[in-house]
Amino acid sequence: MPSGTNHQIRLAARPTGAPTPANFEATDTPIPIPGPGELLGRTIYLSLDPYMRGRMNTGNSYTSHVKLGEVMVGGAVSEVMESNHPDYSTGEIVFAYSGWQQYFVSNGEGLSKVDPRLGPISTAVGVLGMPGMTAYTGLLNIGKPQPGETLVVAAASGPVGSLVGQIAKIKGCRVVGIAGGQAKCNHVVNELGFDTCLDHRARDLPERLAAACPDGIDIYYENVGGSVFEAVLPLFNEFARMPVIGTVAHYNATELPPGPNKTPLFMRAILTKRITVRGMIVWDFADQEQDFLRDVSGWIRDSRVKYREDFVDGLDNAPEAFIGMLEGKNFGKLVVRVGTDPTA
Amino acid sequence: MPSGTNHQIRLAARPTGAPTPANFEATDTPIPIPGPGELLGRTIYLSLDPYMRGRMNTGNSYTSHVKLGEVMVGGAVSEVMESNHPDYSTGEIVFAYSGWQQYFVSNGEGLSKVDPRLGPISTAVGVLGMPGMTAYTGLLNIGKPQPGETLVVAAASGPVGSLVGQIAKIKGCRVVGIAGGQAKCNHVVNELGFDTCLDHRARDLPERLAAACPDGIDIYYENVGGSVFEAVLPLFNEFARMPVIGTVAHYNATELPPGPNKTPLFMRAILTKRITVRGMIVWDFADQEQDFLRDVSGWIRDSRVKYREDFVDGLDNAPEAFIGMLEGKNFGKLVVRVGTDPTA
Numbered sequence: 001m002p003s004g005t006n007h008q009i010r011l012a013a014r015p016t017g018a019p020t021p022a023n024f025e026a027t028d029t030p031i032p033i034p035g036p037g038e039l040l041g042r043t044i045y046l047s048l049d050p051y052m053r054g055r056m057n058t059g060n061s062y063t064s065h066v067k068l069g070e071v072m073v074g075g076a077v078s079e080v081m082e083s084n085h086p087d088y089s090t091g092e093i094v095f096a097y098s099g100w101q102q103y104f105v106s107n108g109e110g111l112s113k114v115d116p117r118l119g120p121i122s123t124a125v126g127v128l129g130m131p132g133m134t135a136y137t138g139l140l141n142i143g144k145p146q147p148g149e150t151l152v153v154a155a156a157s158g159p160v161g162s163l164v165g166q167i168a169k170i171k172g173c174r175v176v177g178i179a180g181g182q183a184k185c186n187h188v189v190n191e192l193g194f195d196t197c198l199d200h201r202a203r204d205l206p207e208r209l210a211a212a213c214p215d216g217i218d219i220y221y222e223n224v225g226g227s228v229f230e231a232v233l234p235l236f237n238e239f240a241r242m243p244v245i246g247t248v249a250h251y252n253a254t255e256l257p258p259g260p261n262k263t264p265l266f267m268r269a270i271l272t273k274r275i276t277v278r279g280m281i282v283w284d285f286a287d288q289e290q291d292f293l294r295d296v297s298g299w300i301r302d303s304r305v306k307y308r309e310d311f312v313d314g315l316d317n318a319p320e321a322f323i324g325m326l327e328g329k330n331f332g333k334l335v336v337r338v339g340t341d342p343t344a
Numbered sequence: 345m346p347s348g349t350n351h352q353i354r355l356a357a358r359p360t361g362a363p364t365p366a367n368f369e370a371t372d373t374p375i376p377i378p379g380p381g382e383l384l385g386r387t388i389y390l391s392l393d394p395y396m397r398g399r400m401n402t403g404n405s406y407t408s409h410v411k412l413g414e415v416m417v418g419g420a421v422s423e424v425m426e427s428n429h430p431d432y433s434t435g436e437i438v439f440a441y442s443g444w445q446q447y448f449v450s451n452g453e454g455l456s457k458v459d460p461r462l463g464p465i466s467t468a469v470g471v472l473g474m475p476g477m478t479a480y481t482g483l484l485n486i487g488k489p490q491p492g493e494t495l496v497v498a499a500a501s502g503p504v505g506s507l508v509g510q511i512a513k514i515k516g517c518r519v520v521g522i523a524g525g526q527a528k529c530n531h532v533v534n535e536l537g538f539d540t541c542l543d544h545r546a547r548d549l550p551e552r553l554a555a556a557c558p559d560g561i562d563i564y565y566e567n568v569g570g571s572v573f574e575a576v577l578p579l580f581n582e583f584a585r586m587p588v589i590g591t592v593a594h595y596n597a598t599e600l601p602p603g604p605n606k607t608p609l610f611m612r613a614i615l616t617k618r619i620t621v622r623g624m625i626v627w628d629f630a631d632q633e634q635d636f637l638r639d640v641s642g643w644i645r646d647s648r649v650k651y652r653e654d655f656v657d658g659l660d661n662a663p664e665a666f667i668g669m670l671e672g673k674n675f676g677k678l679v680v681r682v683g684t685d686p687t688a
Binding site: 160167229245246247253256257259261263264267269270274276277280281283 | 493537570588590597606607610614616618623628
């Protein structure tokens with residue numbers, strides 16, 4: 001069994017608006033000892049994702065919030081160090097929502113094996129993990145892309161948006177990305193193959209988006225909300241589809257935006273354009289995981305899908321990286337290297 | 345051929361906010377003469393419906409607007425007076441969007457026969473016409489009612505809401521209506537069999553709706569918008585469905601409601617509750633018309649569906665009746681008796 005302590009990051013205080021370093025605290029506890037039927041995991045790659053901001057609040061999110069003083073929630077790729085569990089052996093690579101910590105004990109619930117043959121194991125929290133499956137299932141089940149249609153997706157260099165756009169291209173769509181800054185936009189067009197990409201910081205986003213979508217918008221994959229949504233709204237075609245998987249523009253908001261109340265504009269567009277708007281979380285399509293892994297790993301092998309990771313070294317840098325991600329500072333899937341990757 | 349003139353109501357001026365009598369003008373023209381392949385129709389029952397308010401505006405509705413000086417748009421049940429059309433004979437009863445006038449000529453396009461055996465021919469603009477089919481197709485295709493679920497519908501004594509609720513009862517739902525005033529609510533509960541009905545004029549509608557929906561809301565059939573929608577929003581269950589067929593609360597609005605902008609609340613509910621919101625117009629489901637006529641006429645025969653009509657006598661009273669309908673003054677399907685019903 002490993003020696004030393006279990007370094008952890010806990011929720012110290014609930015944020016008001018944007019989180020600050022003071023909302024987190026580092027603690028060291030003894031490395032836990034697995035009991036009968038349990039295993040000990042060692043975290044290698046911790047995923048940082050926007051949904052975690054919601055878990056830092058009180059109140060009813062769609063999943064339970066993190067309690068004050070609890071280890072921050074998070075999915076991670078880990079190595080089995082010891083196992084009293086019949087299905088897992090020492091040295092195996094697993095994924096679990098094991099949190100912002102170096103070690104954890106699991107009875108196997110919510111644990112799954114990571115197949116290193118599918119790709120680098122870090123991708124199990126990225127393009128072959130929850131963000132990738134969110135992109136895949138939301139686009140195919142709700143977006144239903146058809147050849148010749150126009151799709152718009154924001155956070156286009158991020159782990160969800162980048163895959164949404166690339167799958168839509170594979171399905172024959174015209175794909176317009178929106179991202180923060182020229183470097184990300186260049187990547188989205190030149191590396192990922194989107195038809196075009198707009199900087200969301202531009203003041204004239206509505207006009208530029210209209211120009212980029214001469215045939216209107218058939219699918220808007222909603223992962224940001226705010227000004228991007230407002231620019232999209234007038235451009236919807238009849239029978240457009242809008243999967244809603246996140247509204248990161250609002251996650252740090254402490255109050256509603258100023259008036260007027262634009263809800264009737266949205267409702268009117270839904271009615272007159274007969275739009276389908278549907279919210280989802282990735283677990284709603286859990287039974288499609290094998291299809292997802294087969295398709296996306298195949299597209300990666302065939303170079304039809306590319307992905308980009310943004311690594312941060314060391315668990316203690318996770319809070320700052322997380323805070324920056326909510327401001328769009330990451331470039332690609334944000335992953336914290338917590339421990340040594342034995343497969344690398 | 346009939347003698348006399350063709351009395352008509354035309355759009356005289358576009359309304360700003362609520363329409364007034366000055367927006368309409370009555371004219372008399374010669375009774376038109378059907379040419380080869382055409383027929384002459386005599387209007388018996390003219391339907392008044394909320395969608396007509398949108399047609400009085402300029403700008404892009406989902407259907408074309410009425411031009412200034414044109415006869416007001418409207419569906420009507422009529423009698424064929426003369427026919428040079430191979431498919432129609434003198435004396436047959438037909439439905440067409442023939443407008444607010446006593447006589448019209450048609451080449452058969454958009455015309456359909458009304459089967460008097462299905463019910464009183466006035467129902468071809470009500471429970472067995474467009475409002476009924478809107479209720480039926482929107483509820484079954486988008487609402488997808490399941491036994492034990494809770495449905496909420498506003499304008500519950502109106503032609504759409506009343507049928508939505510009754511079909512939902514047939515499908516095993518708990519049904520909560522919302523209507524304007526105690527008389528309508530009594531009708532909705534005592535005659536139509538809804539489980540309960542709330543007066544939308546009550547100040548504490550959100551609290552009363554929450555109390556009336558102890559298990560939350562699975563289906564909200566959206567035909568009004570405004571304060572009813574806002575009362576519904578916090579009560580949605582996971583995987584709720586929301587067909588959007590109208591937002592009559594906003595039809596007379598000249599500007600957006602004051603702030604804050606509550607769109608993020610709606611989006612957050614869509615996301616966290618994984619709600620499906622889908623707009624529709626009745627023609628989207630035109631291929632289901634025979635199913636609709638068979639089912640609903642059968643339910644009427646079996647006394648499982650009841651309907652109420654609110655008749656107004658004389659075409660000249662149509663403008664005032666229409667203005668009142670937008671304020672909720674009608675009680676049941678609003679129909680103008682334009683001419684004698686030969687089947688009555």
